[in-house]
Amino acid sequence: xxxxxxxxxxxxxxxxxxxxxxENNPTEIITHNLNYGEIVDSLTxxxxxxxxxxxxxxxxxxIYKISPFTYTGGLIKEINSLDIDNDSVWWxxxxxxxxxxxxxxxxxxxxxxxxxxLPYSYKRAFIKLILDSISNYKKNKSKLLxxxxxxxxxxxxxxxxxxxxxxxxxxxxxxxxxxxxxxxxVY
Numbered sequence: 001x002x003x004x005x006x007x008x009x010x011x012x013x014x015x016x017x018x019x020x021x022x023e024n025n026p027t028e029i030i031t032h033n034l035n036y037g038e039i040v041d042s043l044t045x046x047x048x049x050x051x052x053x054x055x056x057x058x059x060x061x062x063i064y065k066i067s068p069f070t071y072t073g074g075l076i077k078e079i080n081s082l083d084i085d086n087d088s089v090w091w092x093x094x095x096x097x098x099x100x101x102x103x104x105x106x107x108x109x110x111x112x113x114x115x116x117x118l119p120y121s122y123k124r125a126f127i128k129l130i131l132d133s134i135s136n137y138k139k140n141k142s143k144l145l146x147x148x149x150x151x152x153x154x155x156x157x158x159x160x161x162x163x164x165x166x167x168x169x170x171x172x173x174x175x176x177x178x179x180x181x182x183x184x185x186v187y
Contacts, residue, residue: 037133110156
């Protein structure tokens with residue numbers, strides 16, 4: 001009797017980039033028993049200490065290592081942010097269905113100064129994931145995986161030199177909405 005055992009090697013993807021992981025050597029954080037608010041708060045505290053962490057998500061034959069960042073104060077230009085909340089994407093101060101994410105990522109990262117309400121450069125563009133602070137691991141994992149898959153499918157110029165930066169955030173006040181886009185330029 002001959003038994004063949006084949007080792008199926010899983011493909012590993014790094015976000016924001018493999019170079020980021022090589023330079024910063026982040027530590028894995030286990031999130032199975034943490035809610036979203038605890039994850040955001042823990043990562044924020046570690047970023048203040050100049051330490052970076054990542055979460056691992058396995059899906060079929062793929063492993064995703066994602067090192068998100070959090071808001072730690074300072075200036076973040078909202079124009080560079082593509083906001084995703086529990087069930088939708090905020091685009092031009094209106095909610096869009098989440099299944100439009102791939103196309104919106106293409107516009108967001110591919111703009112390069114064409115539209116005034118989008119990032120001026122793909123290097124500054126990022127995605128902001130806003131969930132309820134009590135969201136569980138399963139929901140957190142599915143949202144991150146959906147963002148990564150949509151980014152991978154999106155087609156835009158300079159994608160090879162672009163990083164997928166994900167800011168994770170929750171609102172302390174549930175009535176908060178993303179800031180409106182800037183006014184049209186006056187000529």
